[in-house]
Amino acid sequence: MVVQAGRCFIQEGAPAHDFYVLTGGRAKLFSLMPDGRRQIVGFAEVGDFLGLASSESYAFTAEALGEVTLCRFPHSAIDRLVERFPRLHGRLQQEASSELVKMQARLMLLGRKTARERLASFLVEQASPCCAHALKDEHGPLTLSLPMSRTDIADYLGLTIETVSRTFSLFRKEGLISIRGASSVTLLSPGLLSDMAGGIKRS
Amino acid sequence: MVVQAGRCFIQEGAPAHDFYVLTGGRAKLFSLMPDGRRQIVGFAEVGDFLGLASSESYAFTAEALGEVTLCRFPHSAIDRLVERFPRLHGRLQQEASSELVKMQARLMLLGRKTARERLASFLVEQASPCCAHALKDEHGPLTLSLPMSRTDIADYLGLTIETVSRTFSLFRKEGLISIRGASSVTLLSPGLLSDMAGGIKRS
DNA sequence: CGGATCATTGAAGTCGGTCAACGATGGTGG
DNA sequence: CCACCATCGTTGACCGACTTCAATGATCCG
Numbered sequence: 231m232v233v234q235a236g237r238c239f240i241q242e243g244a245p246a247h248d249f250y251v252l253t254g255g256r257a258k259l260f261s262l263m264p265d266g267r268r269q270i271v272g273f274a275e276v277g278d279f280l281g282l283a284s285s286e287s288y289a290f291t292a293e294a295l296g297e298v299t300l301c302r303f304p305h306s307a308i309d310r311l312v313e314r315f316p317r318l319h320g321r322l323q324q325e326a327s328s329e330l331v332k333m334q335a336r337l338m339l340l341g342r343k344t345a346r347e348r349l350a351s352f353l354v355e356q357a358s359p360c361c362a363h364a365l366k367d368e369h370g371p372l373t374l375s376l377p378m379s380r381t382d383i384a385d386y387l388g389l390t391i392e393t394v395s396r397t398f399s400l401f402r403k404e405g406l407i408s409i410r411g412a413s414s415v416t417l418l419s420p421g422l423l424s425d426m427a428g429g430i431k432r433s
Numbered sequence: 434m435v436v437q438a439g440r441c442f443i444q445e446g447a448p449a450h451d452f453y454v455l456t457g458g459r460a461k462l463f464s465l466m467p468d469g470r471r472q473i474v475g476f477a478e479v480g481d482f483l484g485l486a487s488s489e490s491y492a493f494t495a496e497a498l499g500e501v502t503l504c505r506f507p508h509s510a511i512d513r514l515v516e517r518f519p520r521l522h523g524r525l526q527q528e529a530s531s532e533l534v535k536m537q538a539r540l541m542l543l544g545r546k547t548a549r550e551r552l553a554s555f556l557v558e559q560a561s562p563c564c565a566h567a568l569k570d571e572h573g574p575l576t577l578s579l580p581m582s583r584t585d586i587a588d589y590l591g592l593t594i595e596t597v598s599r600t601f602s603l604f605r606k607e608g609l610i611s612i613r614g615a616s617s618v619t620l621l622s623p624g625l626l627s628d629m630a631g632g633i634k635r636s
Numbered sequence: 637c638g639g640a641t642c643a644t645t646g647a648a649g650t651c652g653g654t655c656a657a658c659g660a661t662g663g664t665g666g
Numbered sequence: 667c668c669a670c671c672a673t674c675g676t677t678g679a680c681c682g683a684c685t686t687c688a689a690t691g692a693t694c695c696g
Contacts, residue, residue, distance in 0.1 A: 261541050263632040269541040283530040289537050319522070326529035327486040333536040334492050338464050338472040340543035341591030345684070380643060388544030390685055395644055411693080412643060429466040548652065583675060596652055598676055614661080615675060 233298040240281055240292035247304060249281040254299035256377055259290045260385065270386040273378070275359075279325055295377050340388045343429065348387040349397045351427035353407070353417060373416040380412070436501040443484055443495035450507060452484040457502035459580055462493045463588065473589040476581070482528055498580050543591045546632065551590040552600045554630035556610070556620060576619040583615070
């Protein structure tokens with residue numbers, strides 16, 4: 231099952247018949263308020279399960295960032311699948327609990343961190359799948375390409391697009407990052423950013 | 434296993450050997466930043482599972498609100514338990530996914546809602562275990578007793594204690610609630626509060 | 637090349653935070 | 667039983683970080 235860039239394959243509030251496994255690309259997951267305020271609740275990566283929540287209806291909309299490929303299963307198939315692939319059982323459990331831990335970190339981000347700390351956390355989070363160790367050690371520049379727009383970043387971090395843009399510019403002026411075309415960012419001091427993300431001020 | 438009021442039975446960052454089932458009382462779950470900023474990531478009720486996240490260390494501290502009773506199990510016992518009580522399997526899955534849905538709502542709250550909307554959401558959330566239907570219908574006053582302090586409410590909603598207090602007072606002046614001794618609140622217009630929680634302005 | 641969209645920057649405004657004082661509450665001991 | 671004190675909650679005045687509104691600049695595609 232292939233979904234084109236920008237298309238939604240899960241609709242918030244729609245009856246939750248199926249769940250999905252993301253097999254290619256990335257997607258953004260968000261909810262809307264009646265007046266249009268938007269909160270991105272996560273970005274889905276290859277291997278992620280979506281729509282598992284066994285409630286009546288989906289809690290978020292899922293939109294493809296770039297082209298996305300999926301496998302769809304009816305909810306009723308879970309038991310059969312688990313029977314045939316017993317290891318899936320632990321996988322699902324692990325997926326759910328690691329997601330829960332991430333969520334708790336995101337609550338701290340949205341509830342208590344400043345704009346600078348939020349953006350630093352975001353950059354570190356985007357970088358970590360690449361090079362987990364480079365962040366603690368004082369390792370050199372680390373380039374990442376962000377597949378999402380400034381608006382998406384803002385809605386993910388609970389900020390406005392202007393604040394995100396301004397904070398990027400600040401980081402650039404302070405020599406923490408360098409920017410190449412709005413979607414390619416190089417972390418010049420991953421260590422400093424990582425500290426800032428955690429709320430540590432190095433003097 | 435009994436825990437006295439105010440005692441912590443899970444420490445953020447400590448090695449996560451065990452998980453717990455809450456069998457009596459309520460607890461607050463929170464994380465801290467190095468400078469003391471605090472975010473309450475949830476309140477645990479009777480029947481909740483804590484510390485399931487199969488990471489190396491606990492992601493939050495759990496502190497008893499009033500006296501709490503618990504069952505403790507080593508993580509290694511999960512498989513044995515599930516073998517003996519096969520229904521536990523679905524229960525765990527359900528618990529995790531319903532928690533995930535709540536988390537997503539909380540992200541919207543912390544990322545996009547105003548102080549008024551946050552407090553309204555909180556009151557409605559506290560009320561809903563009692564009377565789910567009374568909120569949609571225009572049903573009458575609904576009294577709840579809040580077991581947590583203003584500080585806890587503030588740290589749960591990503592606000593300061595002053596803002597929480599001020600917003601309570603505003604709601605009182607607007608005739609939405611009435612307050613009796615800081616821990617007993619009566620919702621005079623549950624419907625209006627519920628709308629406000631969802632970001633709907635009734636004219 | 638041109639127009640639409642997205643990102644950046646600036647100026648002004650606002651919501652919630654900070655600092656500070658006051659009031660209420662509840663537990664303790666005289 | 668009540669006075670005392672510590673803690674918690676409320677209220678006010680001011681401040682600042684982020685938002686809002688608006689204009690400009692960059693980038694992408696047809």
